[in-house]
Amino acid sequence: xxxxxxxxxxxxxxxxxxxxxxxxxxxxxxxxxxxxxxxxxxxxxxxxxxxxxxxxxxxxxxxxxxxxxxxxxxxxxxxxxxxxxxxxxxxxxxxxxxxxxxxxxxxxxxxxxxxxxxxxxxxxxxxxxxxxxxxxxxxxxxxxxxxxxxxxxxxxxxxxxxxxxxxxxxxxxxxxxxxxxxxxxxxxxxxxxxxxxxxxxxxxxxxxxxxxxxxxxxxxxxxxxxxxxxxxxxxxxxxxxxxxxxxxxxxxxxxxxxxxxxxxxxxxxxxxxxxxxxxxxxxxxxxxxxxxxxxxxxxxxxxxxxxxxxxxxxxxxxxxxxxxxxxxxxxxxxxxxxxxxxxxxxxxxxxxxxxxxxxxxxxxxxxxxxxxxxxxxxxxxxxxxxxxxxxxxxxxxxxxxxxxxxxxxxxxxxxxxxxxxxxxxxxxxxxxxxxxxxxxxxxxxxxxxxxxxxxxxxxxxxxxxxxxxxxxxxxxxxxxxxxxxxxxxxxxxxxxxxxxxxxxxxxxxxxxxxxxxxxxxxxxxxxxxxxxxxxxxxxxxxxxxxxxxxxxxxxxxxxxxxxxxxxxxxxxxxxxxxxxxxxxxxxxxxxxxxxxx
Amino acid sequence: xxxxxxxxxxxxxxxxxxxxxxxxxxxxxxxxxxxxxxxxxxxxxxxxxxxxxxxxxxxxxxxxxxxxxxxxxxxxxxxxxxxxxxxxxxxxxxxxxxxxxxxxxxxxxxxxxxxxxxxxxxxxxxxxxxxxxxxxxxxxxxxxxxxxxxxxxxxxxxxxxxxxxxxxxxxxxxxxxxxxxxxx
Numbered sequence: 001x002x003x004x005x006x007x008x009x010x011x012x013x014x015x016x017x018x019x020x021x022x023x024x025x026x027x028x029x030x031x032x033x034x035x036x037x038x039x040x041x042x043x044x045x046x047x048x049x050x051x052x053x054x055x056x057x058x059x060x061x062x063x064x065x066x067x068x069x070x071x072x073x074x075x076x077x078x079x080x081x082x083x084x085x086x087x088x089x090x091x092x093x094x095x096x097x098x099x100x101x102x103x104x105x106x107x108x109x110x111x112x113x114x115x116x117x118x119x120x121x122x123x124x125x126x127x128x129x130x131x132x133x134x135x136x137x138x139x140x141x142x143x144x145x146x147x148x149x150x151x152x153x154x155x156x157x158x159x160x161x162x163x164x165x166x167x168x169x170x171x172x173x174x175x176x177x178x179x180x181x182x183x184x185x186x187x188x189x190x191x192x193x194x195x196x197x198x199x200x201x202x203x204x205x206x207x208x209x210x211x212x213x214x215x216x217x218x219x220x221x222x223x224x225x226x227x228x229x230x231x232x233x234x235x236x237x238x239x240x241x242x243x244x245x246x247x248x249x250x251x252x253x254x255x256x257x258x259x260x261x262x263x264x265x266x267x268x269x270x271x272x273x274x275x276x277x278x279x280x281x282x283x284x285x286x287x288x289x290x291x292x293x294x295x296x297x298x299x300x301x302x303x304x305x306x307x308x309x310x311x312x313x314x315x316x317x318x319x320x321x322x323x324x325x326x327x328x329x330x331x332x333x334x335x336x337x338x339x340x341x342x343x344x345x346x347x348x349x350x351x352x353x354x355x356x357x358x359x360x361x362x363x364x365x366x367x368x369x370x371x372x373x374x375x376x377x378x379x380x381x382x383x384x385x386x387x388x389x390x391x392x393x394x395x396x397x398x399x400x401x402x403x404x405x406x407x408x409x410x411x412x413x414x415x416x417x418x419x420x421x422x423x424x425x426x427x428x429x430x431x432x433x434x435x436x437x438x439x440x441x442x443x444x445x446x447x448x449x450x451x452x453x454x455x456x457x458x459x460x461x462x463x464x465x466x467x468x469x470x471x472x473x474x475x476x477x478x479x480x481x482x483x484x485x486x487x488x489x490x491x492x493x494x495x496x497x498x499x500x501x502x503x504x505x506x507x508x509x510x511x512x513x514x515x516x517x518x519x520x521x522x523x524x525x526x527x528x529x530x531x532x533x534x535x536x537x538x539x540x541x542x543x544x545x546x547x548x549x550x551x552x553x554x555x556x557x558x559x560x561x562x563x564x565x566x567x568x569x570x571x572x573x574x575x576x577x578x579x580x581x582x583x584x585x586x587x588x589x590x591x592x593x594x595x596x597x
Numbered sequence: 598x599x600x601x602x603x604x605x606x607x608x609x610x611x612x613x614x615x616x617x618x619x620x621x622x623x624x625x626x627x628x629x630x631x632x633x634x635x636x637x638x639x640x641x642x643x644x645x646x647x648x649x650x651x652x653x654x655x656x657x658x659x660x661x662x663x664x665x666x667x668x669x670x671x672x673x674x675x676x677x678x679x680x681x682x683x684x685x686x687x688x689x690x691x692x693x694x695x696x697x698x699x700x701x702x703x704x705x706x707x708x709x710x711x712x713x714x715x716x717x718x719x720x721x722x723x724x725x726x727x728x729x730x731x732x733x734x735x736x737x738x739x740x741x742x743x744x745x746x747x748x749x750x751x752x753x754x755x756x757x758x759x760x761x762x763x764x765x766x767x768x769x770x771x772x773x774x775x776x777x778x779x780x781x
Contacts, residue, residue, distance in 0.1 A: 519743050567743040576732040577666055579703045584724035591730055593666055597673045597742065 001026070002034060006041055013042045014361075016052055016343030020059055021284070021324055025127075028104075029063040048344070055345035055491070057111065057327035058284045065100050065107035067145045072122040074113035074246040075481045076404045076467055082121035085138050086110060092142035106145050112329055112489060113246035114285045117404030117467070118164050118411045126151060127287045130158050161288075163253045164411030167427065169398040170390060171254075171374050172414045176261050179305050181380035185268045186313055190220055190229060193272040197376060200384035201396035205371035206240060206332075207439055207463030209395075212372055218356040219364045220273040229274050236365040237269045237278040237318075239373055240337055244283060244329040245440035246485060247465035250400040251370040253412050255282075255289050258374055259296045263320060265373030267305065268380050269366055270318040278320040279360070281337050284327050293322055329489035333537055334367040336491070347493045348537035371400055371464070391417035395456035399464065403428045406470035413466075415455065422451040430468045435475065435553070440465035441482035442542035445549040475554045476561065479546040480508045486543035497540030500531035504544060510570030516562050520570075521551070568596045606766060607654045609640040609679060613668040614695040614735055615661025617643070618752045619686040623658075625755035636766050650678040656765065657682045662692040663736045667729035676742040683761070684744045687751040689737065696735040703733045746771060749778050 005022045009015035019038065023030050030053045039046040053059045071077070071086040090097050090108050100107035116122035119131040128151060130137075137158065144154055165172055185193055198213035219235055221228040239262060243251040254262060266278045282290065297320055300306040310316045323341055325331050331340045335349035338360050359365020368376075375397060379387045387397045395417035401424065404410045408429025415424060425433055433451070438444045439462035446453060446460070453459050469478060487501035507524045510516050528544035535541050551558055573593045581591050612620060620643060626633065640654045641647045650657075657679035663669055676682055687693040698706055712720040738744060748757050756777050764771040 569741045571740070573669065573741065576734065576736075577730045579733050580707075580730035583704065583707055583722050584730065586724055586726065586730065588726045590666060590726055593669055597676065 002037055002041075006038070011041070012343075013044055014341070014343045016042060016044065016049065017056070017326060017340060018323060018343070020049075020052060020056075021326055024059050024326075027063075028066070028068070029060045032061070051345050052343065055328065056284075056325075059326055063100060063104060065095075065105055066148070067106045068109075068124075068126055069106065069141075069145075070109045070111040070114075070124045072112075072114035072116060072120060072124075073110040074117055074120070075478055076117040076247060077113070077120045077122060078481060079405065079473070080121045082123075082133070083110075085121055085133055085135070086123075088135070089138050089142055092139065093145060105148065111285070111327060112244065112485060113248075115243055115249040115252045115283075116161065117247050117249060117402065119162060120404075124285060127284075128159055129161055129285075129288050131161055159288075161252075161256070162411075163257055165253065165257075165414075166403075166409055166411040167413040167415065169400075169414035169416065170387065171261070171371070171378060171398060171400060172258065172412070176258075176264065176378055176381055178260055178300075178303060179264070179311065181264050181377045182267055182271070182305060182311065185271050185380050186311060186316075190272045190274070193268065193380070194220070196384050197379060200379045200387040201391075201393075202372065202375055202379060202387065203395065203457060204369055205375065205399070205463070206369035207245075207443070207461055209457045209461055212368065212376060215356055215368070216269060216272055216366055218354075219366045222364055223357050231274060234277070234361075234363045235273050235275040236360040236363060237266050237273070237275045237320075238334075238337070238341065238360065238365055238367040239266055239278070239280045239370055240332065240334065240367055241286065241370050242281050242283045242325050242332040242337055243286070243370070244332045244489075245442065245463050245465050246482070247402060247404050247437065247440050247467040248463060249402045249404075250412055250464045252286055252289070254370050254374055254400070255286070255293065259293055260300070261374040261377045262370055263296060263300055263306070265368075265375070265377035265380075266320060267300075267310070267318055268376060269368070269373065271310075271316065273364070273366060275366075276317050276319075278318060279341055280320060280322045281325060281331070281341060282322055283325040283331075285325075287324060290322060290324070297322075328491070329485075330491045330537075330539055333539065336537070337367065338365065345491070347491050348539075350536075369463075392454075392456050392458065394458040399455055399462065401455075401462070401466050402464050403466045403468065405466075405468035406430060406433065406473065407468045417456040418454050420452045420454050421446065421460070424455075424466065425451060425468065428468065430470070432470045432472075433468055434471045434473055435469050435550075437465070437467040437469070437478070437482075437546075438462050440467075441485055441546050442538065443545070445479075445546060445553065447553040475550050475557050476508070476512050479550040480505075480512050482546035483508050483543070486539060490539060490543070494534075494536035494540065496531050496534040497536065497543065500527060500535070500540065501543045503527055504531065504547060506570065508547060511558065511561055513570070514561055514563070515568050515570045516558075517565050517567050518562055519567055521558060521562065525551070563596075565596055606637045606656060607640045607651065608637050608642070608656045608658065608762075609650050609654045609675065610642040610644070610658040611660065611671055611675065612643065613659060613661035613671060613689070613738070614664035615686065615688045616694075617660070619658075619660035619689075622750075622752035622755055623758045626759050627755070629759060633762065637762070650674055652678065654679045655681065656762075658685050659683065659689050659738055660685045661688045662695055663732060663738060663741060664695050665729035665731050669732075669741060672738055672742055681745045681765070682742065683746045683748060684738050685748045686753055687749070690739075690747050690749060692735045692737050693751065696737075699734045703731060707731075748773070750780070753778075 009018045035049045095101040121133045123130045194213045194217045202212040203209040308317045330336045331346040336346040340346040355365045401413045487505040490497045492498045639645045641650045657675040761771045
């Protein structure tokens with residue numbers, strides 16, 4: 001059985017993660033004997049296999065339940081009552097959160113945002129998506145699980161995922177005819193493809209905004225002194241579909257309704273840079289899209305749009321493979337993603353060298369966001385001018401936004417770059433907004449006097465997440481939730497991030513629970529600077545943003561929680577003696593401590 | 598700090614959940630101790646065996662973290678009486694070796710030590726009021742009081758103590774050179 005799984009994935013060490021995901025599905029955990037066997041079969045040290053199992057949240061050394069339920073734990077799910085629903089399910093099924101019931105029937109966990117913020121509260125059950133959960137469904141679900149009812153027999157509408165495209169623009173309107181942009185690309189020399197994309201001003205849609213044409217050209221040209229386009233060098237095209245930024249779900253929608261555009265964009269890129277292999281790194285939470293994506297790829301192969309001699313062009317060979325992630329936010333960082341593609345734990349690499357010269361297996365690699373490839377495909381088909389007709393000089397085209405939180409009409413909004421936030425708030429029906437988290441927790445939190453700021457690389461860059469919070473919400477609680485998210489998702493590779501994000505979490509807990517003093521705010525600010533300035537990658541460098549940005553904009557919300565004391569412990573000091581008191585039966589004066597000196 | 602020019606600096610020291618290693622390291626300043634004593638006077642400290650702090654103490658050096666109620670009371674006495682409170686060494690700063698018990702529930706620790714371990718005669722959990730009650734977890738001192746300075750190391754070297762105190766005596770903000778706190 002193991003041999004069969006290993007063979008299916010080509011028996012390479014780079015497939016380790018893919019193999020382990022299948023093992024996990026099969027055995028509901030990765031048994032130690034299988035780790036040993038795999039190490040032997042793939043010629044890897046056993047510790048490396050173990051490291052991978054321990055790194056990814058969807059892999060486990062102990063068995064999960066026959067029904068493995070993971071509640072999405074994004075702040076937008078919290079607003080919809082997800083934590084309460086999770087607690088109720090645990091209670092009905094008699095299982096503790098994070099544990100597996102003794103009869104192995106069920107395990108219930110919390111997991112980072114599952115990319116369904118516009119139709120939450122959401123959860124995954126054995127990799128299948130549940131949307132719009134409510135109290136009634138939880139009651140029924142508990143019964144289904146207790147009766148061991150197969151997922152196929154659960155109500156179909158529970159698994160319904162809607163696209164909710166509220167506003168379509170350049171990328172979401174109409175349909176790009178299959179192969180249209182590829183046919184045009186085939187008439188062009190690589191240099192002309194780069195210049196067309198360059199002229200369109202397309203910049204990476206993941207948030208950082210690096211010029212797409214430059215990235216492609218660097219990959220084509222290789223290192224200094226290399227022969228540009230040297231056909232003996234293997235190059236790779238990677239589509240980053242690890243959409244983990246809480247509150248983002250536009251890539252899910254693109255992959256459900258415009259997957260062919262994405263494939264097409266990747267193929268155009270492959271043509272331009274001379275790549276034969278492409279990967280889509282699909283986050284584990286989106287596993288339910290896998291079958292339809294594989295069907296889409298099959299269609300392209302049948303139409304001669306993938307495979308050998310694409311569209312009859314001798315020597316133009318390119319194919320796309322889909323790799324699954326396994327629940328690690330950090331793998332959205334491109335060098336961590338490449339590590340993960342290679343079957344390793346997703347630790348970000350030192351940069352430089354950058355993936356364009358030293359990417360997958362050390363070869364030149366283009367890593368672009370799903371939306372970037374979709375845009376590139378249409379630019380190739382309709383021309384740079386078509387794309388330039390919308391947007392601003394710095395940020396051409398449109399941006400697909402995932403809108404969630406306190407608004408009437410959450411969902412997907414494709415807006416021209418350069419639109420003010422207020423415009424979007426009006427469209428989505430946000431009546432009484434206190435603030436908007438633009439670009440997810442690692443982005444920018446803006447308050448009401450900033451709603452005229454514009455979306456674009458010149459002002460507010462965004463990967464697409466827009467979480468709206470009404471005046472009724474507690475800004476400290478929001479920042480606290482994001483801070484814990486980062487502590488949870490820190491890969492643990494570097495100390496400032498691993499330790500710093502946890503300390504930030506403890507400090508904000510202390511303040512939020514009313515034990516904070518002015519000293520703690522100073523401490524938090526100093527610690528935030530250390531974490532920001534000394535962390536290895538973007539996760540740690542942005543982990544303190546939610547705290548610092550909300551502290552800057554809403555200092556009074558923090559100050560009103562502070563004690564006027566000099567200092568107070570952040571935990572129940574007298575409670576810390578309770579075990580000792582019980583075990584010794586003591587109640588004398590020395591058996592108690594006051595909370596503040 | 599002008600009064601320090603005329604008055605000797607009063608220093609108090611203690612070891613909470615520590616091993617006295619930091620104190621031993623302090624004594625490693627060797628003959629410089631005599632120079633030090635020309636400028637400072639020791640208040641409560643294992644060096645003097647004074648049991649409680651005087652009213653006005655300038656510097657308090659705390660070795661060790663907090664493992665019981667008495668540690669907390671002692672720490673608070675220091676915080677109430679000293680101007681500058683210093684966490685000295687790994688245990689005061691992070692909990693250190695004693696905090697390794699934090700991975701085991703306190704109940705199990707006590708049961709193993711006093712009730713079930715091999716060779717125990719008349720098993721019972723000691724409950725004399727003279728004995729301090731254990732906290733459920735060992736804590737670094739900054740979680741319970743505000744700490745002004747941290748001297749890292751296990752233990753901090755004699756040079757660190759010397760630099761820190763001579764800086765203070767000279768009225769400078771203490772600056773420990775990186776070489777003195779760089780351990781790998």
